[in-house]
Amino acid sequence: MKDGTKAEYELLERLEKPFLALTADRVLDELRRQEHVTLEGYRITRLEHAVQSATRAERDGADLDWIVGALLHDIGDGLAPQNHDRLSAEVIRPFVRWDVAWVVEHHGIFQMLYYAHHYNWDRNARDHYRDHPCFDSCATFCERWDQASFDPDYDSEPLEHFEPMVREVFGRKAHGADVLRDGVISPLVA
Template sequence: MKDGTKEDYELLEKLEKPYLALTPDRVLDELRRQGETTLEGYRITRLQHGLQSATRAENDGADLDWIVGALLHDVGDGLAPQNHDRFSAEVIRPFVRWEVAWVVEHHGIFQMLYYGHHYGWDRNARDRFKDHPCFQSCADFCERWDQSSFDPDYPMKPLEHFEPMVREVFARKAYDPAVIREGEVVGLP
């Protein structure tokens, strides 16, 4: 890489554009794969969990970033089950508000409130973030859209409903300061 010229890197940038443009297709394909099997012990697929979370967010009047964040908050589960929250956040981070990426990144530790004690873990481990500006957003996300979205009878919207939203978010310029709005907290509706 150190021997590359400016022209070499301009060519690479040009050649990478079509690949980058296919990012939403790869994300949607991963969601579809998550719908192929039910995880042991669960009554729904990971896709259905994401669809339920996104449907709840949309029904609550959430904006585009929250809806797509809810849909994709577990997208990393297939490749990184032990740190899926951080993996999922990295997928969306360049394209959504800072607050949404932070919530997705930390939802795993916040979810422990509901089950950690059953494993002998500290169910209040999230409290180490109690002074973070996104603490309440993450607590609300988990309570309203994540922990409640394992219901096989919940009337969720299909992936096709959310596909245009995913495409819109991933069509944004990566790391656009006008989108990221670092440090700004909107909260859930």
Template structure:
């Protein structure tokens, strides 16, 4: 098997059009495997407990997505619920922003915004026990996605730590995840900047 061709430069500023055309082509198979890498990370979270909680990190995501689907949410909200904590492994202190960046190029902007800010909205349920401001989310009170984030947390995030809940398996959500990550990145028809979608069909 022939070696993969290489660019000629050692500094990016010295690259030629041909170098960057080569990199563009070589990147395509890697980009096509994004969904596989995300699925692998979810599976790794199945081996990692939420320390002190009664379920794993993966189960929390699956349970959130299961609740979203059963509430009649569309595919963007379901995948957002599934992956809202995908950043926990590498960025536990800012996992919400990390998770949002994983999905931002492939889902509606409001879904990405909610995932990015769900951490501060979740503080409503526990921050007072640490002497913190449980209403820190109020700084976003005038944002058009405020109500969506509050509802996301109430319906799907804070309630999804139940080991007895009938949670759907990862295999159920895999086709949805693959469909979302197969989209053209940052497609304006997908992102729909400024549009605030309902969380449920009802």
């Protein structure tokens, strides 16, 4: 890479643009694959968990970033089950507000509140982040949208309902300061 010329890198940038433009398609394809993934012991598919979470966020009056964050909070689960929260956050980080990405990145440790004691783990491990400005947002995200979204009888919106939202978010300029809004904490619900 260090021997590349300006002209070569300009060519690569031009050739990469069509691939980058298809990011939303790749994300939606991954969600569609999750329609066929049900882990042993769970009563719904990974896709159903995603759309339940997003449906709950939307019905609570959440904005676009929170809805897409809820939809994609576990997108990394198939590839990186032990750190899916971090992988999922990296997928959305360039395109959503920083607080949404932070919540997705940390939701795994916050979810431990509900089950860690059954494994003799520290269910209050999230308290390490007690003083972080996104602590309450993450706790609310987990309580209202994530842990509640394993219900086989919940009337979720279909993935197609969320497709325009995914396209809008991934159609943004990556890492745009107007999108990321570093330091701003946004409400989860209206």
